Amino acid sequence: MVVYISEFSKYIIAVLMVLYTYESFAVFRYDNESRRNGIYTRQNILMFAFHFICFLVICFETGDITYLLFYAFQQIILYAAVVLCKMLYPKSNRLVMNNMCMLLSVGFVILTRLDMNKAVKQFVIVTGSLVAALIIPFFVHKFKFLKNLKWIYGMVGIGALSVVMILGQTTYGSKLSYSIAGITFQPSEFVKILFVFFVASALYDAAGFFEVFTTAVVAAAHVITLVISKDLGSALIFFIAYVLMVFVATRNYFYLLAGISGGAAAAYIAYQVFAHVQVRVQAWKDPWSVIDSAGYQITQSLFGISSGGWFGLGLCQGTPGSIPFVEADFIFSAIAEELGLLFAICLILVCVSSFMMFMIIAASLQDGFYRLVTFGLGITYIFQVFLTIGGGTKFIPLTGVTLPLISYGGSSVLTTLVMFAIVEGMHIIQEEEKEQLRKSLRKRKKRTAYIQRTIEDQEEAEYRDADPAGDGFEEEE
Amino acid sequence: MQIRQEMGLKRKNRTERIKIKKNKEILGVMWVFTLLFLCMSGYITAYSVTHKQELINNSYNGRQQILIAQNSRGRIFSADGQVLARTGEDEEGKEKREYPYQNLFSHVVGYASNGRMGVEAQANYYLIQSNAPLSQKAALDVRGEKYPGDDVYTTLQVDLQQVASNALGIYQGAVIVTEPSTGRILAMVSKPDFNPEEIADIWEELIEDKESSILLNRATQGLYPPGSTFKIVTALEYMRENPDTWQNYSYNCTGSIQRGEDRIQCYHGSVHGGVGFERSFAKSCNTSFANIGLSLDRKAFADTLDQLLFGRELPVVFPAGISRVEVGEETSDSDMMQISIGQGTTSITPLELNMITCAIANGGVLAEPYLIDSVQSSSGNTIKAFSPENYGKLMEEGEADALKELMRQVVETGTASRLKDLSYTAAGKTGSAEYGTVKGESHAWFTGFAPVEDPEVCVTIIIEGAGAGGDYAVPIAKRIFDAYFGV
Numbered sequence: 018m019v020v021y022i023s024e025f026s027k028y029i030i031a032v033l034m035v036l037y038t039y040e041s042f043a044v045f046r047y048d049n050e051s052r053r054n055g056i057y058t059r060q061n062i063l064m065f066a067f068h069f070i071c072f073l074v075i076c077f078e079t080g081d082i083t084y085l086l087f088y089a090f091q092q093i094i095l096y097a098a099v100v101l102c103k104m105l106y107p108k109s110n111r112l113v114m115n116n117m118c119m120l121l122s123v124g125f126v127i128l129t130r131l132d133m134n135k136a137v138k139q140f141v142i143v144t145g146s147l148v149a150a151l152i153i154p155f156f157v158h159k160f161k162f163l164k165n166l167k168w169i170y171g172m173v174g175i176g177a178l179s180v181v182m183i184l185g186q187t188t189y190g191s192k193l194s195y196s197i198a199g200i201t202f203q204p205s206e207f208v209k210i211l212f213v214f215f216v217a218s219a220l221y222d223a224a225g226f227f228e229v230f231t232t233a234v235v236a237a238a239h240v241i242t243l244v245i246s247k248d249l250g251s252a253l254i255f256f257i258a259y260v261l262m263v264f265v266a267t268r269n270y271f272y273l274l275a276g277i278s279g280g281a282a283a284a285y286i287a288y289q290v291f292a293h294v295q296v297r298v299q300a301w302k303d304p305w306s307v308i309d310s311a312g313y314q315i316t317q318s319l320f321g322i323s324s325g326g327w328f329g330l331g332l333c334q335g336t337p338g339s340i341p342f343v344e345a346d347f348i349f350s351a352i353a354e355e356l357g358l359l360f361a362i363c364l365i366l367v368c369v370s371s372f373m374m375f376m377i378i379a380a381s382l383q384d385g386f387y388r389l390v391t392f393g394l395g396i397t398y399i400f401q402v403f404l405t406i407g408g409g410t411k412f413i414p415l416t417g418v419t420l421p422l423i424s425y426g427g428s429s430v431l432t433t434l435v436m437f438a439i440v441e442g443m444h445i446i447q448e449e450e451k452e453q454l455r456k457s458l459r460k461r462k463k464r465t466a467y468i469q470r471t472i473e474d475q476e477e478a479e480y481r482d483a484d485p486a487g488d489g490f491e492e493e494e
Numbered sequence: 495m496q497i498r499q500e501m502g503l504k505r506k507n508r509t510e511r512i513k514i515k516k517n518k519e520i521l522g523v524m525w526v527f528t529l530l531f532l533c534m535s536g537y538i539t540a541y542s543v544t545h546k547q548e549l550i551n552n553s554y555n556g557r558q559q560i561l562i563a564q565n566s567r568g569r570i571f572s573a574d575g576q577v578l579a580r581t582g583e584d585e586e587g588k589e590k591r592e593y594p595y596q597n598l599f600s601h602v603v604g605y606a607s608n609g610r611m612g613v614e615a616q617a618n619y620y621l622i623q624s625n626a627p628l629s630q631k632a633a634l635d636v637r638g639e640k641y642p643g644d645d646v647y648t649t650l651q652v653d654l655q656q657v658a659s660n661a662l663g664i665y666q667g668a669v670i671v672t673e674p675s676t677g678r679i680l681a682m683v684s685k686p687d688f689n690p691e692e693i694a695d696i697w698e699e700l701i702e703d704k705e706s707s708i709l710l711n712r713a714t715q716g717l718y719p720p721g722s723t724f725k726i727v728t729a730l731e732y733m734r735e736n737p738d739t740w741q742n743y744s745y746n747c748t749g750s751i752q753r754g755e756d757r758i759q760c761y762h763g764s765v766h767g768g769v770g771f772e773r774s775f776a777k778s779c780n781t782s783f784a785n786i787g788l789s790l791d792r793k794a795f796a797d798t799l800d801q802l803l804f805g806r807e808l809p810v811v812f813p814a815g816i817s818r819v820e821v822g823e824e825t826s827d828s829d830m831m832q833i834s835i836g837q838g839t840t841s842i843t844p845l846e847l848n849m850i851t852c853a854i855a856n857g858g859v860l861a862e863p864y865l866i867d868s869v870q871s872s873s874g875n876t877i878k879a880f881s882p883e884n885y886g887k888l889m890e891e892g893e894a895d896a897l898k899e900l901m902r903q904v905v906e907t908g909t910a911s912r913l914k915d916l917s918y919t920a921a922g923k924t925g926s927a928e929y930g931t932v933k934g935e936s937h938a939w940f941t942g943f944a945p946v947e948d949p950e951v952c953v954t955i956i957i958e959g960a961g962a963g964g965d966y967a968v969p970i971a972k973r974i975f976d977a978y979f980g981v
Contacts, residue, residue, distance in 0.1 A: 018632065020632045020635055021628060021632060048513060261523055264519060265517070265519045308554055313554075319542075319549060320550075320552065320557060322538065322542050323541075323543075323545055324546075324549070325542075326546075335557070336556055339557075353542075358539060358543075361538070362535045362538070365531055366531075366535070368531075369527075369528055373528065376520055376521065377524075379517070379520050380517040381514045383514075388520075392523075396527075399527050403534070406534065406538075410534070410541070411541070412537050451514070
């Protein structure tokens with residue numbers, strides 16, 4: 018009986034995931050939220066079916082019914098999040114919300130399978146974070162002064178990172194966290210958001226050489242502090258976010274080129290100077306030659322990914338526990354091993370779908386500050402996904418960052434939920450900008466009708482080129 | 495941001511839909527990252543699919559132990575369906591690997607405890623998987639038994655293996671029998687052999703005795719001086735350098751040739767007198783071939799040797815030795831004379847000589863030798879089937895045909911005359927390779943194929959220290975050909 022369930026469920030889980038992934042890209046066929054409703058409903062059904070089947074399999078494999086109770090709590094929380102978000106914010110983007118919940122449920126499933134205690138801890142943190150996340154869009158929307166706080170963002174950010182650098186606890190060679198009242202924080206996670214807000218508020222209204230230079234100094238302070246703490250993954254994320262935000266704010270390819278070449282030079286120097294960077298690069302180039310030491314994690318991760326095949330070994334059938342830190346840095350390998358390569362690739366695509374939605378919201382926003390914030394958050398998110406999956410699969414050297422929303426880690430999941438919530442707020446702002454535009458368009462149309470009656474065709478064309486309104490909108494037929 | 499307002503636009507419905515001009519830089523960055531992720535997904539898929547076997551066989555991979563604990567190791571079959579290896583139980587009910595043919599397949603099928611060797615090593619990945627039907631797995635679950643591992647069907651034929659092994663008798667040496675058009679290995683014998691069921695008992699002894707080479711598969715890993723069989727290669731190079739005139743070659747053999755201090759003699763002091771190219775080859779005249787060797791362009795020779803896979807890893811999935819010949823611009827005349835007749839520092843594996851012979855039989859095209867035909871689940875469903883793969887051309891078809899004719903003359907008028915006038919036609923080349931410092935001791939070689947018109951089977955034989963190839967190796971070839979053609 019169990020053998021049938023574990024065998025068939027593998028294919029069902031893969032199919033549900035493939036369908037979900039398809040829907041999360043089908044969304045982009047439409048430009049309007051109201052026309053996407055059918056897709057969103059199907060996504061909700063697929064994600065809840067996936068979640069339920071996975072827990073059913075875990076129950077059968079372990080013979081422990083209490084897992085179903087845990088599942089029920091998760092299901093209530095996720096369902097409440099989806100429904101409340103829709104109710105409280107009719108103008109929210111449901112793709113962002115659905116993908117967020119889908120990724121959370123994948124995380125719950127794999128964490129439960131790996132380590133029940135950690136899964137429960139994670140669940141408590143997610144529940145708290147979701148409550149916070151539900152309020153955030155409101156604040157983002159209402160607090161117009163957020164764009165004026167650039168020095169506060171910058172100073173708090175550097176301050177928090179410096180405290181870790183000086184006082185922090187060393188976790189496996191890197192200073193990442195400190196504890197207050199028994200709760201361990203990893204400030205580099207939260208500072209990511211502050212940093213994005215800092216760069217956005219510094220560059221949104223004027224992005225001349227002077228502004229770029231002053232923000233560069235502050236950005237460099239962040240990055241250097243992280244490098245000294247040996248948190249290379251976060252340092253890279255901050256760096257890439259800064260370079261790309263400057264590029265979008267200035268629309269100047271020179272800064273992009275300068276940033277990338279500067280980064281390459283810095284990476285080369287870091288490689289020459291720091292032994293721990295050399296070890297990482299060596300373990301990436303040929304992990305087999307250092308399989309006993311630096312290459313151990315990555316080779317175990319590769320064993321895991323390859324042993325799954327297209328449909329995986331099935332939940333609770335593999336040995337992802339053989340990979341050190343599997344629940345944080347290598348959760349992707351555990352997913353590939355037990356749920357299969359097909360599922361893992363779909364998971365990557367769901368992350369990409371969320372990112373694309375972030376970028377489209379950013380690109381559509383008219384307000385420079387909001388645009389930059391959304392863009393910066395999207396980059397931090399996707400680049401972190403890239404670092405952790407690429408690192409765990411030997412695509413790039415390993416940097417040891419978490420897979421957002423899926424990996425175990427309170428700071429990480431809270432930060433990512435806040436990021437997603439801010440983007441929801443941005444989407445609401447964008448919807449309102451559209452609303453404004455509709456009003457102004459209606460007004461203008463009256464004017465246009467008048468002009469049409471009175472002016473020759475030739476002059477109409479001139480009118481079009483002159484662009485008297487200049488507010489950047491175009492009308493679609 | 496610019497606005498383009500559509501003038502005179504006709505609206506079909508009243509709902510206002512608005513398209514907003516989007517920031518190009520942001521969309522550009524979006525596509526760059528999307529592309530990056532597609533590349534990464536492609537890489538992950540390609541890597542894990544192409545490295546799957548290698549990764550599971552890695553000794554650091556604990557997943558192998560899980561499979562071993564879950565499935566009982568599958569069976570290994572011969573091409574004709576005989577069991578060559580299976581998992582049984584000893585008196586205490588513990589799992590035990592059984593080899594019904596005992597010593598007969600010792601090297602080629604190998605063993606699976608104290609490390610792994612042969613097909614047991616090469617097909618380990620398949621043998622420890624189980625693709626048994628779900629219903630069977632469910633039933634076994636209930637009884638608390640292991641799933642049956644998948645079965646591996648080899649290309650080996652029990653009757654040919656038996657004949658080859660018996661013919662070699664108590665001699666040390668190796669025999670390989672292959673199918674030239676496909677590369678299927680029909681038999682592979684290496685002696686001395688051992689009983690794989692007793693490997694655990696004799697292990698300590700074998701490891702302690704540094705001189706012992708019992709575990710070495712001489713057919714694939716033994717490196718021997720090729721002796722006169724190498725004249726196939728020398729002849730090919732001479733034909734390449736003299737495409738129009740090689741047939742006009744003539745030489746007067748006086749039994750020896752001298753260059754400076756060095757002197758090459760014909761085997762057992764024979765004097766062949768006036769010989770052409772064909773007769774030099776058929777009679778295996780050392781003096782004439784040393785003379786040919788002196789005329790060769792060293793650079794071109796090195797290229798030909800490279801093309802024939804000397805000094806290179808052979809295109810096979812099992813472990814094989816690397817044959818070597820040292821020819822370069824600075825090779826001395828004396829060394830060239832030695833090399834042309836397959837002596838000196840030259841060494842070759844029986845497998846590689848067999849591959850060259852197969853390529854000649856197959857019109858110049860080498861089919862990669864292989865041992866595993868298919869993998870089937872315990873219920874008989876094919877999980878994976880291996881088909882012949884061509885490595886490529888080792889020589890042109892015309893060259894292969896010319897060499898074929900030369901090798902036919904070896905049988906008709908030369909050193910392999912024991913294969914003459916049979917119900918099938920055979921072709922080949924003998925060799926008596928001197929080794930060590932003692933003059934007169936030699937390994938007996940034969941490599942050849944039959945029938946000449948459309949070669950079906952190719953054999954390569956080496957008998958260590960037996961004497962002349964024509965006297966010792968050719969009769970074994972005859973017994974194998976006889977068995978193959980059912981004579």
